[in-house]
Amino acid sequence: MQWDDYDAALFDLDGVLTPTAEVHMRAWERMFTDFLTSRGVSKPYTQADYFAHIDGKPRYEGVAAMLASRDIELPHGSPEDSSSEQTVCGLGNRKNELFTQVLRSEGITAYAGSLALLDHLESRGVAMAVVSSSKNAPEVLAAAGIADRFPVVVDGAVAAQRQLPGKPRPDTYTYAAEQLGVPSSRAVVLEDAISGVQAGAAGDFGLVVGVDRGAGAQALSDQGAEVVVQDLAELIGDR
Ligand SMILES: O=P(O)(O)OC[C@H]1O[C@@H](O)[C@H](O)[C@@H](O)[C@@H]1O
Numbered sequence: 379m380q381w382d383d384y385d386a387a388l389f390d391l392d393g394v395l396t397p398t399a400e401v402h403m404r405a406w407e408r409m410f411t412d413f414l415t416s417r418g419v420s421k422p423y424t425q426a427d428y429f430a431h432i433d434g435k436p437r438y439e440g441v442a443a444m445l446a447s448r449d450i451e452l453p454h455g456s457p458e459d460s461s462s463e464q465t466v467c468g469l470g471n472r473k474n475e476l477f478t479q480v481l482r483s484e485g486i487t488a489y490a491g492s493l494a495l496l497d498h499l500e501s502r503g504v505a506m507a508v509v510s511s512s513k514n515a516p517e518v519l520a521a522a523g524i525a526d527r528f529p530v531v532v533d534g535a536v537a538a539q540r541q542l543p544g545k546p547r548p549d550t551y552t553y554a555a556e557q558l559g560v561p562s563s564r565a566v567v568l569e570d571a572i573s574g575v576q577a578g579a580a581g582d583f584g585l586v587v588g589v590d591r592g593a594g595a596q597a598l599s600d601q602g603a604e605v606v607v608q609d610l611a612e613l614i615g616d617r
Pocket residue numbers: 392399402403432433434435436437440474510511512513514515534571
C-alpha cells in the first residue's frame with residue numbers, strides 16, 4: 379500500500395479498529411430473536427439479516443430495514459422511548475441496553491493489526507479520523523484506550539446534531555475529511571460493512587478499503603471496495 383498517495387485515513391470503528399461488530403451482532407440477535415418469537419414470526423433472525431439489513435447503519439435505520447424485511451410495520455416512536463416499547467426506537471433502545479451491558483462488563487481490546495497500522499500511519503504523519511454510525515463510538519474508543527489517537531470523531535451523535543445522513547450515504551466521511559482539512563481525493567476510507575463501503579464509493583475518496591470480517595470479500599468489492607484485506611496490518615507498506 380502506497381501511503382504516499384494519501385494524507386488521511388478515515389476509519390470505521392466497529393469491526394475495523396475494534397471487534398465490537400461482534401458485540402453489536404450478538405445484541406441485535408438477542409433483541410430480534412425475542413421480538414420475532416414474541417410475534418410468532420416464522421422466519422427467524424439470522425446472521426445474514428445482520429449483514430444485509432443492519433450492519434454499519436445508524437441504530438434506528440437498522441431496526442427499520444430489518445422490520446421491512448419481515449413486512450412488519452411499527453410506529454417510529456422517539457429516542458426517549460423505553461426499551462419495552464413496541465416502536466422502532468423502543469427496539470433499538472432495547473438492543474442498545476444489551477450492547478452496553480456487554481461492553482461494560484467485558485471491555486474491548488483493539489485488533490492488534492489495526493493498532494499496528496495506526497502506529498505506522500502516525501509515524502508517517504497521516505491524519506486520522508473515526509467515522510462511525512454508532513452513538514457508542516466515544517465509549518468504545520475510550521474502553522479500547524485509543525480515543526486520543528483521533529483528533530476527529532464523527533459518530534452517530536455528531537451526525538444527528540449536524541443532520542448528516544448516515545451510511546450508505548457518504549456525508550459523514552466527507553465531513554470527517556473536511557474536519558481534518560484534507561481533500562476527499564487524498565483520503566482513504568476503511569470499512570467492514572457493505573453500507574460503509576457503499577458510503578465510501580458514493581464519495582470521491584482516494585481509495586476505499588474493505589475489511590472482510592464476515593461480509594465477504596466479493597460482496598465488499600462488488601459494492602465498491604478497491605482493495606480488500608482480512609487484517610489492517612496488510613496495509614503497512616514502505617511508502
Ligand atoms: O446503536 P449504535 O451503537 O448507535 O450504533 C448502530 C450501529 O453502529 C455501527 O457502527 C455498527 O456497525 C452497527 O452494527 C450498529 O448497529
